[in-house]
Amino acid sequence: MTEAAEGLGSGHPPTIVVENNPAALSAALEASLAAYTDREPQRQIAAATERVRKAQESLDAAQATLAAITAEWGEAAQASEARSRAEFGG
Amino acid sequence: MAFGTSKVFVYLITDALNRTSTSMDLNTDANFKAALYDNSITPDANAAAASTCYNVGAWSAGHVLDASGWPSVGRPLVSPTSTATTNVYTFDAADTVSANDTTTLAANFGTQIYDDDVTSPADQGLCFLNWGSASVTSGRFTIVWNGSGLFTVTV
Numbered sequence: 618m619t620e621a622a623e624g625l626g627s628g629h630p631p632t633i634v635v636e637n638n639p640a641a642l643s644a645a646l647e648a649s650l651a652a653y654t655d656r657e658p659q660r661q662i663a664a665a666t667e668r669v670r671k672a673q674e675s676l677d678a679a680q681a682t683l684a685a686i687t688a689e690w691g692e693a694a695q696a697s698e699a700r701s702r703a704e705f706g707g
Numbered sequence: 708m709a710f711g712t713s714k715v716f717v718y719l720i721t722d723a724l725n726r727t728s729t730s731m732d733l734n735t736d737a738n739f740k741a742a743l744y745d746n747s748i749t750p751d752a753n754a755a756a757a758s759t760c761y762n763v764g765a766w767s768a769g770h771v772l773d774a775s776g777w778p779s780v781g782r783p784l785v786s787p788t789s790t791a792t793t794n795v796y797t798f799d800a801a802d803t804v805s806a807n808d809t810t811t812l813a814a815n816f817g818t819q820i821y822d823d824d825v826t827s828p829a830d831q832g833l834c835f836l837n838w839g840s841a842s843v844t845s846g847r848f849t850i851v852w853n854g855s856g857l858f859t860v861t862v
Contacts, residue, residue, distance in 0.1 A: 625861040626720065628713035628834045629853030631818075633841040639808050641845070 710744060710816040713836040714752035715858045716759040722831070727756070731825045733789035733798055738823035739833070741803050741850060742781030743771040743815040750819070750835045759832030761821045766832070776810025777848060784820070798833065799856035805848040814842045818850065820857060834858045 722731065742761060748769040751758070758764035761780065772779040784800040791797070805812075817837035825831045834857060841848070 626715040626717075626858065627855075627861070628715050628836050628858045629855045630713045630837055631853050631857075632851045633838050634849040634851055635841060635843045635846060636808070636849075637844055637846040639846055 709746050710748060710750065710835075710837050712750070713817070713834070713858075714750070715834045715860070716756075716832050717753050718756035718759055719831070719833050720860070722756055731822050731831060733787070733822075733833070736787075736822050736824040739784040739787050739800070739820060740781035740823050740830075741784060741818040741820055742766070742779065743777060743812065743818055744769040745771050745814060746816040746840070750817075752835075756831055757828045759821075760828050761819065761823075761830035761832070763828075763830075766819050771813055771815040773805070773810045773812055776805040776807050777812060780823075781818070781821075782806065794862050796860040796862075797856040798858050800852060802852055803850045805843075808847045809845045810843055810848050811845055812841075812843050812848055814840050816840055 719731075721727065723733075740761070744766070746769075748765050750765055754764060760766065762770075770779045771777075782803050782805065784803060787798065787800040789796075789798050816839065817835055819832055819835045821830045821832045823830055836853075836857065838850075
């Protein structure tokens with residue numbers, strides 16, 4: 618014969634969920650999103666403008682180099698022509 | 708002194724079996740409430756029925772409240788159920804949520820569940836449940852009842 622099981626009344630501890638300032642949090646998120654939405658196109662335009670400026674600087678530098686080479690070659694051609702005339706009486 | 712634990716008032720069982728309490732009916736009463744308390748109180752599960760009531764005995768102090776979000780008298784239990792499965796009786800309810808999203812509650816450690824429909828003794832307690840410490844500032848406060856229910860009685 619087994620002993621009757623002992624009765625048991627139990628209160629069960631719940632858990633708590635706290636959502637602090639949900640309205641304030643929502644407002645902050647909306648403000649952040651709005652600020653991002655406002656700033657992002659400007660940021661992209663500024664970045665693109667900076668890339669164009671750097672490309673222009675590179676182009677200017679390349680053109681300067683080309684001009685210098687062209688001038689150097691011109692001077693060399695003139696000197697060569699002058700030497701030819703002197704040598705061959707052209 | 709501390710809230711400290713989760714228990715069923717023994718007089719909930721005694722009065723139900725003895726039909727002492729004038730009108731407590733866990734199956735049909737519709738005004739069970741969850742009142743919040745700080746850690747200054749020492750609940751007594753063995754207290755006489757009159758001392759398990761809301762705002763009486765150990766429950767007369769230590770109230771934690773927000774006038775509109777979670778008043779001193781507590782928030783109502785929504786969809787309470789009183790059922791038995793095999794050898795386990797369970798009293799359960801939907802999670803209890805503050806009345807608004809701007810509730811501010813100082814540190815609270817537990818709740819007293821009582822029946823606002825009972826008139827003698829008025830607002831008799833069913834149980835008290837402890838969760839450690841929680842607070843909220845201008846937010847939403849939710850008691851997520853244990854998956855096993857608010858309380859069970861196993862025979």
